[in-house]
Amino acid sequence: MAMNDNLARKVNMQVMPNPVQQPESQPGTLHTRKTVKRGITRLEVWVVSFFGIILFGLLVANISMAMILSTTNRSAQDLQQQSADIQVVNANLEQNIQELSQYDRVFQIAEENGLKMNEEQIRNVSQ
Template identity: 35%
Template sequence: MSLNSNLARNVEVEMPLQSPLATPKQTNSPIHKPIPGKSIVTRTEKMLIGMIMTIAFTLIAVSISLEINVASINRALQDTKTSIVSTTTINNNLKQEVQELSRYDRIYKIANNQGLKMNEANVRNVIK
């Protein structure tokens, strides 16, 4: 065979067999194995956690209920204050109207239109 040939050649080479590296020995130590049948949380702890969660939920519900109640009472208070201010304004306007309608010159003019005359003997002064 010549070396100039481009054909693949089948060359047999003997490879020595290698043994795998030494595997670590498996020990039967319970270091990483959990103990079967033993639970981390006991029954009493579960009941205690349940009671605490129930109390917390109840407190949260009561707190939300009270906040809603306070908000509605504040709204009612604001409505009442608005109503009081409106009524006070109306009362002040009516008092001013009474004072304007009870002016002496207006009453005198109405009395003259009705045919009434001023008689000093029948007039009384009232002091408040």
């Protein structure tokens, strides 16, 4: 029997290897996996930089276009104001022409300078 006993031990040892010891854990703690923190890659840096530069360029272009538009609007307003001023001056000058060319005034100036009216030489001119 000793031989059979020995054989049974060998078979048991082959079937069941040494038991694996579980790490001791404290009650109430959770096992967490360690995560490996990786920095951002060079490709990500280049992509973010590229889009950042594009965004900055668009902002600069937007501001410069807004300034150009504002300057152009101001110039247009100045030209409209000058045009309105010239129209007012022209209207005043036309009114002065009408006042100075009234028949009574012309006749009075002619009499003061010793001119006499000759009905045969009068011609009516209309505008």
